[in-house]
Amino acid sequence: MIKVRIAIGLVLISMMTVSCHRGYYFESVVTLPVEGWVSEDFVSFEVMVDDTIGDYYIDIFIRNDGRYAYSNLFLFINTLAPTGAQIQDTIECRLADKSGKWLGRGIGGQYSFVIPYKNRVRFPYKGLYRFEIEQGMREDPLLFITDIGISIKAGE
Numbered sequence: 001m002i003k004v005r006i007a008i009g010l011v012l013i014s015m016m017t018v019s020c021h022r023g024y025y026f027e028s029v030v031t032l033p034v035e036g037w038v039s040e041d042f043v044s045f046e047v048m049v050d051d052t053i054g055d056y057y058i059d060i061f062i063r064n065d066g067r068y069a070y071s072n073l074f075l076f077i078n079t080l081a082p083t084g085a086q087i088q089d090t091i092e093c094r095l096a097d098k099s100g101k102w103l104g105r106g107i108g109g110q111y112s113f114v115i116p117y118k119n120r121v122r123f124p125y126k127g128l129y130r131f132e133i134e135q136g137m138r139e140d141p142l143l144f145i146t147d148i149g150i151s152i153k154a155g156e
Helices: 002-016
Strands: 024-031 042-047 055-067 073-081 086-094 105-107 110-121 127-135 147-153
Touching: 024 042, 024 055, 042 105, 042 147, 055 073, 055 086, 086 110, 127 147
Parallel strands: none
Antiparallel strands: 024 147, 042 127, 055 110, 055 147, 073 086, 073 127, 105 110
């Protein structure tokens, strides 16, 4: 029941934070619970698509606290189309180099990353698409990943 409440709450938050500035078709970031990101709790983003011809670029946004214990982050990303079709991807996001230096932009012990996810994507159907992101690390709950987001930018 808690998982359902978190998923519904995160959907509502992501819908409220939608932004269409700087050429983005969709952009939303969700702050994760301070207690950690439980592996079974996914973050969901809903995107209404009405263009089936244009190309889009999809990026994943990650922010971590400098106390994050790993140099990478594995994510499971489920994409659900309006038809009910589903695609699942697993991606590894490199957050630090071999010496432990964070690769993202940082200030105040927080580091931000934009990870390219898909390039030149065309949405085959009009309607509501849902992107669900789960953490795929062995630590549960996963501490010090503070925010996760997605952005979709129209191709030029």
